[in-house]
Amino acid sequence: MTSKISIEELRDLFLSAPESDATRWIGIFLSLALVSVVLWLVSRRSLREELTPIWMGAALAFVVVSVEPRALFALTRAIGAWTPSSTLFFLGEFFLLVICLNYAVRISRAGDQIRCLAQEVALLRTELDQRTRPDTVSVERPGS
């Protein structure tokens, strides 16, 4: 004799699975590890303070989800996912995409700044050469 179960019932079964204490403690441990790594990188001047809020925010969010998973379950139901872990993966991937875009913008800006600096270095070097050779044309500095 076989019993049939609907898709919705199966999904409810997934979502009603008891939360494991081990998962919770692993989540808290990983969050604290992330905070520690960020602080260590800042102390070594390998990571600038202005870039830390997003990582601290991610660690805090992870702690909140680990300590109080009901928000994650509610979100899982709201977006139609089957398991809280799927929701976490989805949010994690989205977070990484946003991070990548943010860094692409920063790299573009840094590239423009490097270009301007390199051009200025080249122009100043030429100006210096011309000052040491008075027979050549003079170059005016901007605003002079």
Place this chain on the structure above:
Amino acid sequence: MTGREPTKGTVILPAYNEADRLPDVLGGISSCNLGLEVVVIDDGSHDATAATARAHGATVISHPLNLGYGAALQTGYKYALRTQTGFLVQMDADGQHDPSQIPLLVEPLLRGECDLVIGSRFAEETGYKMGAFRSIGRRVMTGVAHLAGLQVTDPTSGFQAMNRSMLERYASGDFPADYPDVDVLIRAHWGGCKVLERSVEMSESLRASTLHGGTRSFYYAYRMILSLLGAAFARRSA
């Protein structure tokens, strides 16, 4: 934006590893006796480009690293703005452009008829031969320029002359570091700059690879489309 310009001018030649070809190019400019300051922008070359240019009497601006063709042009614009130059002519350093035709480009500027003059290979029949793939790309870019209201036949020509208004625009704006072509022209046109063309003869580029050749063509086309969409978006938002 047009107006009477002082006559002193500057010729800029962006150069990357062009030590072999520069003597002929600089010699050609010198033999024309145009009275223009010749500036070679050495874009981080690994060969003797800078020394060769200096030896032939050119002013040399050396980038500390390779920044790209567009960035080299922009360095030339910035330099020219700091001098009292009235107009600027840009040429390729590979001998493709004939310096004896510089006056053709400069005359409309001096008469105050426009802000930018493009030396066109296709305004009249000059017998210039272009590879099939590049020819298709040029036709597409020309079509795009026409759609944008810019009536030019050779938007990818690097042989151009411009007045100080254009220099200020190009030196201060977000001038592309890699391929400044039809997108830059269209932005300038939309910004109120007057662009003219003059028919010139050009020899084919002797470079093994050009900015628009090979697989770069795909990236080039993509870059142009993206830049134009960005410009159109900015124009609509303004």
